[in-house]
Amino acid sequence: MTIGIIDSGLGGYSIYHALHKAYPKAAFHFLADQRNAPYGNKTAEEIKSIAHKNIAWFKSNGINEIVIACNTMNAVALDTLKTDFPDIKFHDVVYPTVKQLEHLKLSKILVVATRLTIQSDIYARTIQSLLPNIKVTSIALPDLVQKIEGLNSIDEITGYIESNLCEKDLLNDGLILGCTHYPLAQDSFESIFKQRIIDSIQVMVELFKDKKFEEGESHCFTTKDEAYAKHQVHQLFQIEQEFTKIEV
Ligand code: DGL
Numbered sequence: 001m002t003i004g005i006i007d008s009g010l011g012g013y014s015i016y017h018a019l020h021k022a023y024p025k026a027a028f029h030f031l032a033d034q035r036n037a038p039y040g041n042k043t044a045e046e047i048k049s050i051a052h053k054n055i056a057w058f059k060s061n062g063i064n065e066i067v068i069a070c071n072t073m074n075a076v077a078l079d080t081l082k083t084d085f086p087d088i089k090f091h092d093v094v095y096p097t098v099k100q101l102e103h104l105k106l107s108k109i110l111v112v113a114t115r116l117t118i119q120s121d122i123y124a125r126t127i128q129s130l131l132p133n134i135k136v137t138s139i140a141l142p143d144l145v146q147k148i149e150g151l152n153s154i155d156e157i158t159g160y161i162e163s164n165l166c167e168k169d170l171l172n173d174g175l176i177l178g179c180t181h182y183p184l185a186q187d188s189f190e191s192i193f194k195q196r197i198i199d200s201i202q203v204m205v206e207l208f209k210d211k212k213f214e215e216g217e218s219h220c221f222t223t224k225d226e227a228y229a230k231h232q233v234h235q236l237f238q239i240e241q242e243f244t245k246i247e248v
Contacts, residue, residue, distance in 0.1 A: 001214055002027040004058040004066035006051075008037035009149050010232055011180030012069035013220070015093075015204050017237060019067075020218050022205045027216025029063060033248070034224035038145040040114020040179065044076040047116065051077035055085055057248045067091045067204065071113055071178050075120035096203040097176065098126045101134065104196060106174040108135045112161075113178030115140040123178050137172060139164060141179075148181045151235055158188040165192065174198060184236055221246045 005016045009032045016030035036042070036050050051073050058066055066088060068074050068081075074092045081090060101109070111123040118140040127136050141164055147157050170193060177183055177199040189197055222229040226243040233241040 002029050002063050004063040005030040005069050006054050007070040008039040009034045014183055014201055015069040018201045018205050023213055025215045026213035028218040030220045032222045034222050039072040040116045041142055048077045048080050051081055053248045055081055065089045069180050071117045075117045075122040093200045094122055094126055097200045100198055101131055108172040109174045110169050110172040111138045111176045111178045112141050115142045117178055145181045148184050157185050158191055161188055162192055223248055
């Protein structure tokens, strides 16, 4: 069975790339909904409607297991998706990301994510429910996804992140990258934040470690411009990745 992976763009590609590398014979269909990126600056209602259309596309392609490789979609649309598509198995990124904190002795966590993810408070709520003694500070970085999708320079990205964080934020002992795009700015984050940085990539690979995959081919799709998607992946991953443009 093919496994679907959905995001607004390159963040989901990072998860697709890690999964495909770990399980090369498994079939993954990754959809980069770049026409609607960035998701994080839209309303929750818009994201619910976009999510519904994207999941319907996977379903019409016979896919009934999907990784929501997007924190924003998880934060505002996952419950609705589970009601609308009861026969689809969804994998969320937020809970496994937070679960990693159980093995780390951290007391003060900074969460950075899109505006909609921060507004939903999903990280603070999930951390509090698992580890009530951790103090959480949440900060939105509303322009970071566009800067990553736009292949902005590392200096511009570092400057943007710095301008949104104050000295006190840097005193936390852990930083959660609560958007799947943000590991693509890892070097910038590492140059600013000197404590532990936690992301969602490896933990999503671990999630499938006992799965018996059926063999099949993997494909990448975009809702925007297949040539530009290929160029982005080439620039950021040094891979020749073909994309097929689709209408959702
Ligand atoms: N990568 C997604 C996330 O984890 C979506 C970012 C966006 O399009 O704003 O939230």
